[in-house]
Amino acid sequence: xxxxxxxxxxxxxxxxxxxxxxxxxxxxxxxxxxxxxxxxxxxxxxxxxxxxxxxxxxxxxxxxxxxxxxxxxxxxxxxxxxxxxxxxxxxxxxxxxxxxxxxxxxxxxxxxxxxxxxxxxxxxxxxxxxxxxxxxxxxxxxxxxxxxxxxxxxxxxxxxxxxxxxxxxxxxxxxxxxxxxxxxxxxxxxxxxxxxxxxxxxxxxxxxxxxxxxxxxxxxxxxxxxxxxxxxxxxxxxxxxxxxxxxxxxxxxxxxxxxxxxxxxxxxxxxxxxxxxxxxxxxxxxxxxxxxxxxxxxxxxxxxxxxxxxxxxxxxxxxxxxxxxxxxxxxxxxxxxxxxxxxxxxxxxxxxxxxxxxxxxxxxxxxxxxxxxxxxxxxxxxxxxxxxxxxxxxxxxxxxxxxxxxxxxxxxxxxxxxxxxxxxxxxxxxxxxxxxxxxxxxxxxxxxxxxxxxxxxxxxxxxxxxxxxxxxxxxxxxxxxxxxxxxxxxxxxxxxxxxxxxxxxxxxxxxxxxxxxxxxxxxxxxxxxxxxxxxxxxxxxxxxxxxxxxxxxxxxxxxxxxxxxxxxxxxxxxxxxxxxxxxxxxxxxxxxxxxxxxxxxxxxxxxxxxx
Amino acid sequence: xxxxxxxxxxxxxxxxxxxxxxxxxxxxxxxxxxxxxxxxxxxxxxxxxxxxxxxxxxxxxxxxxxxxxxxxxxxxxxxxxxxxxxxxxxxxxxxxxxxxxxxxxxxxxxxxxxxxxxxxxxxxxxxxxxxxxxxxxxxxxxxxxxxxxxxxxxxxxxxxxxxxxxxxxxxxxxxxxxxxxxxxxxxxxxxxxxxxxxxxxxxxxxxxxxxxxxxxxxxxxxxxxxxxxxxxxxxxxxxxxxxxxxxxxxxxxxxxxxxxxxxxxxxxxxxxxxxxxxxxxxxxxxxxxxxxxxxxxxxxxxxxxxxxxxxxxxxxxxxxxxxxxxxxxxxxxxxxxx
Numbered sequence: 001x002x003x004x005x006x007x008x009x010x011x012x013x014x015x016x017x018x019x020x021x022x023x024x025x026x027x028x029x030x031x032x033x034x035x036x037x038x039x040x041x042x043x044x045x046x047x048x049x050x051x052x053x054x055x056x057x058x059x060x061x062x063x064x065x066x067x068x069x070x071x072x073x074x075x076x077x078x079x080x081x082x083x084x085x086x087x088x089x090x091x092x093x094x095x096x097x098x099x100x101x102x103x104x105x106x107x108x109x110x111x112x113x114x115x116x117x118x119x120x121x122x123x124x125x126x127x128x129x130x131x132x133x134x135x136x137x138x139x140x141x142x143x144x145x146x147x148x149x150x151x152x153x154x155x156x157x158x159x160x161x162x163x164x165x166x167x168x169x170x171x172x173x174x175x176x177x178x179x180x181x182x183x184x185x186x187x188x189x190x191x192x193x194x195x196x197x198x199x200x201x202x203x204x205x206x207x208x209x210x211x212x213x214x215x216x217x218x219x220x221x222x223x224x225x226x227x228x229x230x231x232x233x234x235x236x237x238x239x240x241x242x243x244x245x246x247x248x249x250x251x252x253x254x255x256x257x258x259x260x261x262x263x264x265x266x267x268x269x270x271x272x273x274x275x276x277x278x279x280x281x282x283x284x285x286x287x288x289x290x291x292x293x294x295x296x297x298x299x300x301x302x303x304x305x306x307x308x309x310x311x312x313x314x315x316x317x318x319x320x321x322x323x324x325x326x327x328x329x330x331x332x333x334x335x336x337x338x339x340x341x342x343x344x345x346x347x348x349x350x351x352x353x354x355x356x357x358x359x360x361x362x363x364x365x366x367x368x369x370x371x372x373x374x375x376x377x378x379x380x381x382x383x384x385x386x387x388x389x390x391x392x393x394x395x396x397x398x399x400x401x402x403x404x405x406x407x408x409x410x411x412x413x414x415x416x417x418x419x420x421x422x423x424x425x426x427x428x429x430x431x432x433x434x435x436x437x438x439x440x441x442x443x444x445x446x447x448x449x450x451x452x453x454x455x456x457x458x459x460x461x462x463x464x465x466x467x468x469x470x471x472x473x474x475x476x477x478x479x480x481x482x483x484x485x486x487x488x489x490x491x492x493x494x495x496x497x498x499x500x501x502x503x504x505x506x507x508x509x510x511x512x513x514x515x516x517x518x519x520x521x522x523x524x525x526x527x528x529x530x531x532x533x534x535x536x537x538x539x540x541x542x543x544x545x546x547x548x549x550x551x552x553x554x555x556x557x558x559x560x561x562x563x564x565x566x567x568x569x570x571x572x573x574x575x576x577x578x579x580x581x582x583x584x585x586x587x588x589x590x591x592x593x594x595x596x597x598x599x600x601x602x603x604x605x606x607x608x609x610x611x
Numbered sequence: 612x613x614x615x616x617x618x619x620x621x622x623x624x625x626x627x628x629x630x631x632x633x634x635x636x637x638x639x640x641x642x643x644x645x646x647x648x649x650x651x652x653x654x655x656x657x658x659x660x661x662x663x664x665x666x667x668x669x670x671x672x673x674x675x676x677x678x679x680x681x682x683x684x685x686x687x688x689x690x691x692x693x694x695x696x697x698x699x700x701x702x703x704x705x706x707x708x709x710x711x712x713x714x715x716x717x718x719x720x721x722x723x724x725x726x727x728x729x730x731x732x733x734x735x736x737x738x739x740x741x742x743x744x745x746x747x748x749x750x751x752x753x754x755x756x757x758x759x760x761x762x763x764x765x766x767x768x769x770x771x772x773x774x775x776x777x778x779x780x781x782x783x784x785x786x787x788x789x790x791x792x793x794x795x796x797x798x799x800x801x802x803x804x805x806x807x808x809x810x811x812x813x814x815x816x817x818x819x820x821x822x823x824x825x826x827x828x829x830x831x832x833x834x835x836x837x838x839x840x841x842x843x844x845x846x847x848x849x850x851x852x853x854x855x856x857x858x859x860x861x862x863x864x865x866x867x868x869x870x871x872x873x874x875x876x877x878x879x880x881x882x883x884x885x886x887x888x889x890x891x892x893x894x895x896x897x898x899x900x901x902x903x904x905x906x907x908x909x910x911x912x913x914x915x916x917x918x919x920x921x922x923x924x925x926x927x928x929x930x931x932x933x934x935x936x937x938x939x940x941x942x943x944x945x946x947x948x949x
Binding site (some may be wrong): 045046049050052053056057058059114115116117372374375377378379381382383384567569 | 614615617618619628629630631632633634635636639640641643645682780781782
């Protein structure tokens with residue numbers, strides 16, 4: 001049946017919508033891109049509108065709308081958790097009840113009121129949504145499924161299988177025992193924002209030593225041989241307070257949590273390295289157990305923990321499974337996609353159409369809004385902006401590659417926007433990875449931040465093994481792998497002390513592609529494939545022709561704290577607010593020096609909270 | 612995110628971005644918008660030649676005709692096609708434009724299309740728009756801007772002279788409006804600030820205020836020799852005299868007249884002046900609104916947005932179907948002209 005299903009995730013963080021027709025993904029997008037509010041948790045009205053626009057249907061043509069988790073089960077978990085620690089949890093209850101009783105329970109009314117139609121509304125369970133988002137778009141006929149996140153209803157980890165059109169969840173670990181929340185507790189303790197700073201903690205880990213790993217294992221988490229675990233709630237605050245940790249946690253790790261504004265010290269680096277090591281151990285053991293109980297050779301993953309590309313890379317390199325596929329929108333946003341896919345296959349009888357070439361059906365995750373050349377020119381002409389039009393893809397690729405090779409920074413806006421947290425060459429800022437100053441320039445003059453994290457490399461898929469010990473594709477930037485020995489340069493890391501500036505270390509040359517090499521010689525890789533993004537591929541190919549290097553630096557097209565740009569207008573604003581030299585808007589090229597003198601506009605620094 | 616829907620045109624001011632395909636958020640639940648390669652909202656491409664057995668209408672108007680707030684298929688032009696088999700409507704409606712711009716659309720972009728009938732839908736507020744040189748609009752960021760527009764003035768010999776073309780590309784900030792131009796801004800109605808203030812108090816307060824004050828939104832129609840009416844009339848006269856096809860002029864009423872909170876006497880009287888023009892059929896749909904009980908007419912607009920609802924479009928289509936059917940019958944009977 002060719003049912004058209006709209007999936008919605010909302011009310012926690014990163015709300016999103018996705019639309020499926022006959023099992024095929026038509027569109028998916030996060031609300032933040034339209035609302036311009038980072039991690040926007042509100043009902044994704046604009047993303048829903050976009051999905052209906054892409055499918056070009058009226059709401060009454062939908063066969064169903066599926067919400068990605070079950071509000072009643074969530075209420076059950078919240079009430080029981082709060083009662084277990086009452087009366088200390090009064091404040092918790094007030095906060096949670098506002099959210100759950102205020103909106104979540106009435107989600108059906110909200111959907112119908114938004115769409116102005118009496119559509120059928122279904123609910124899936126949170127981890128079933130994640131599992132579906134991981135399995136159905138994967139290239140596998142059958143696969144073991146692993147989902148891990150903070151919490152969804154009761155579950156925090158689920159193990160399952162997918163075969164053909166059906167999914168079975170076999171085991172789960174329930175709240176409050178959560179690997180995601182353990183990681184978030186350290187994220188909070190190290191002074192980063194929960195639900196967005198986890199990535200920073202992972203990036204910080206290579207600077208530290210895992211000296212606290214034993215303390216974590218001995219006190220905070222009991223890890224069994226099969227990867228299952230229990231947290232010792234005596235150290236955590238999230239059950240009975242509004243904080244992730246409590247005084248006992250503070251005492252265990254030698255003092256108060258880091259103030260977000262203060263300098264990052266050796267302790268935070270070591271804590272990051274330690275919790276990362278423990279996380280990798282849990283993920284690895286769980287994956288081994290999953291392989292044992294399912295006997296399957298493929299693994300698919302989703303849930304916030306699946307965005308930990310260092311752990312993913314480890315599982316991949318350990319060869320526990322023959323092949324791994326990770327949902328690029330692994331967090332809650334991807335729940336909208338999973339919910340719609342699950343309903344499509346299990347409720348409406350869609351048949352999975354495998355790609356003849358054995359690729360996934362995520363379409364490179366270019367599932368978001370796109371703008372035609374006419375639309376881009378209408379925007380530019382209305383503002384009398386100076387641009388040149390380069391209609392030939394080859395000529396455009398050469399022009400961009402040449403600019404990159406000359407050390408220019410390029411804002412690259414092309415085709416449909418990515419679904420998921422990573423920019424994959426549709427809304428990206430590009431640079432030359434070989435240059436010593438690229439990382440500093442991109443951080444200070446474009447992102448307006450000082451970062452201890454290097455940027456990600458986009459490498460031609462066929463050339464990735466020449467530079468990285470990857471051994472597989474990584475089209476969604478979800479695997480970290482070492483830079484090959486022959487490209488590395490010696491680093492003076494042994495004399496690094498607690499008082500040293502992280503940035504001095506990160507600015508040391510580490511390889512012949514320093515802008516994308518971390519201090520541990522790792523890189524967060526995106527392999528670029530001609531089939532999914534021919535334009536981006538052509539640029540890197542042309543860059544290789546000019547320089548011999550098949551890699552460009554790829555970072556998200558935004559400033560600090562801003563959601564990734566969505567429209568030509570967003571892209572132009574970001575271009576003018578930063579020191580990006582060249583802006584590519586589909587086939588229109590804008591040079592900074594040809595633009596009108598920008599009015600001094602620093603409003604974005606207030607508009608966007610630092611992340 | 613607001614999607615930009617229009618692109619610049621040097622004579623008309625703007626038209627839809629060719630081949631645009633999007634969905635606009637709206638209090639009515641949102642609506643699908645598809646434009647063809649000519650840059651007009653249409654489910655079909657406009658082809659110049661016309662099949663012999665097809666009766667083709669070229670339809671001109673503003674947002675009421677273009678269909679702001681409803682999907683293409685619910686617009687009265689599209690509904691009319693479903694009511695009368697063999698009918699083909701080329702909808703050249705453009706939101707925010709006046710009859711002067713509709714005439715320019717005809718001259719610049721539409722007149723080469725073969726047709727059997729031209730329908731000029733004059734949303735009655737157009738009397739104000741033809742006298743304006745700028746239209747107040749919002750940027751995608753929500754800031755007020757003034758969009759320059761083409762306009763006509765009477766020349767020394769009483770002829771119409773086109774001004775402000777090519778239309779300046781750059782919108783103006785209200786504070787940058789040149790001295791002496793303030794009276795030529797179409798702000799969407801009278802008493803701009805008062806309307807804005809009352810509007811903020813909610814629809815009910817606004818309606819009550821209008822009823823109590825017997826608010827007449829368009830006093831420009833009160834006198835047969837008013838400047839704005841003479842200009843609108845001259846434009847319609849020029850347009851209808853330049854075609855050998857029959858023309859229906861259809862005044863499309865504002866909700867004040869539909870809901871009878873204001874007298875439509877002036878509007879009706881002025882448009883009646885056109886009924887005697889050669890080759891012109893005046894079709895006033897107001898009596899068809901009045902055939903619906905007064906208490907039910909509120910459903911012809913949205914809660915906040917005054918644009919026609921699908922029910923309103925249907926009523927307009929059914930109303931317009933009568934004179935069109937008559938022309939269809941005459942064509943079937945072999946009549947060369949009306």
